Amino acid sequence: MQSYQHSMGVLLNRNNIRIFYRSWTVDEPVGLVFLCHGLGEHSGRYSHLIQALRGRGISFYALDHKGHGKSGGKRGHTDSFTDYCDDIHQYITDLIRPDLPDLPMIMLGHSMGGLIAALHALTYPGDMDALVLSSPAFEPTVPVPAVQRLAAALAVRLMPRLSQNNKLDPEHLSSNRETVEAYKSDPLVHTMVTVKWFVEFTAATRRCMEQAGRVTAPLLVFHGGNDAIVSPDGSKAFYEKAGSTDKTLKIFSGLRHETMNETPEKREPVLEMVSDWILDHVKK
Numbered sequence: 393m394q395s396y397q398h399s400m401g402v403l404l405n406r407n408n409i410r411i412f413y414r415s416w417t418v419d420e421p422v423g424l425v426f427l428c429h430g431l432g433e434h435s436g437r438y439s440h441l442i443q444a445l446r447g448r449g450i451s452f453y454a455l456d457h458k459g460h461g462k463s464g465g466k467r468g469h470t471d472s473f474t475d476y477c478d479d480i481h482q483y484i485t486d487l488i489r490p491d492l493p494d495l496p497m498i499m500l501g502h503s504m505g506g507l508i509a510a511l512h513a514l515t516y517p518g519d520m521d522a523l524v525l526s527s528p529a530f531e532p533t534v535p536v537p538a539v540q541r542l543a544a545a546l547a548v549r550l551m552p553r554l555s556q557n558n559k560l561d562p563e564h565l566s567s568n569r570e571t572v573e574a575y576k577s578d579p580l581v582h583t584m585v586t587v588k589w590f591v592e593f594t595a596a597t598r599r600c601m602e603q604a605g606r607v608t609a610p611l612l613v614f615h616g617g618n619d620a621i622v623s624p625d626g627s628k629a630f631y632e633k634a635g636s637t638d639k640t641l642k643i644f645s646g647l648r649h650e651t652m653n654e655t656p657e658k659r660e661p662v663l664e665m666v667s668d669w670i671l672d673h674v675k676k
Contacts, residue, residue: 423674428505434461531626
């Protein structure tokens with residue numbers, strides 16, 4: 393079975409922030425997958441999916457979003473969610489496409505990364521040929537009270553870089569104790585977001601929902617039915633509004649937020665479905 397060549401590097405984005413990137417490549421790929429990680433985590437937490445497609449001719453690419461993982465920038469801060477898209481576009485345009493101009497590119501985003509991937513489809517539609525959203529963060533499970541939204545809108549004018557805990561409970565990530573404990577002990581995981589991040593996150597979710605009809609690429613959306621972090625209702629709503637004619641929605645009953653990092657018996661059907669969908673659409 394063909395093994396991956398794992399490489400890493402750093403690029404300077406347009407704001408001179410150091411962005412860490414990595415790749416798992418094969419010699420003669422038939423398709424490319426770009427991974428967008430979630431809030432507070434990093435690009436090194438997707439080994440189950442990468443291994444599920446080992447030997448199938450797929451090369452993977454990812455970066456740590458600014459303010460995350462090994463990338464520079466204030467933890468959990470952004471001036472705009474499109475900044476994340478700009479960094480991804482720079483990586484694809486400058487470092488991937490010059491050598492692989494014609495191979496199909498599938499973008500897969502998880503949680504906040506799902507929101508970023510959807511926003512990227514609206515901002516840079518030419519970067520991808522298909523879109524996969526894993527538990528995308530369109531609708532938090534616990535609604536944010538109107539008074540808190542108002543307070544953030546006021547605070548962002550005075551203290552946009554003020555940090556606060558993201559209140560993400562690791563116990564809700566997975567029923568797999570190994571996954572939860574690894575997340576808790578991971579030195580690259582952080583728990584902070586800024587006031588500005590929260591305001592821009594809200595704006596990004598609104599834009600994606602309002603403009604979902606402009607997303608026309610083949611689309612796969614999947615979610616855990618027992619997700620206590622991001623509601624499956626947001627995934628259902630985006631799926632219904634998306635303009636794609638080739639689209640699939642799958643809610644995995646009983647699974648939590650990180651369906652691909654669940655216990656082996658629970659994640660295997662997820663990984664099989666995602667792998668089959670990717671391979672099928674690479675052929676198309």
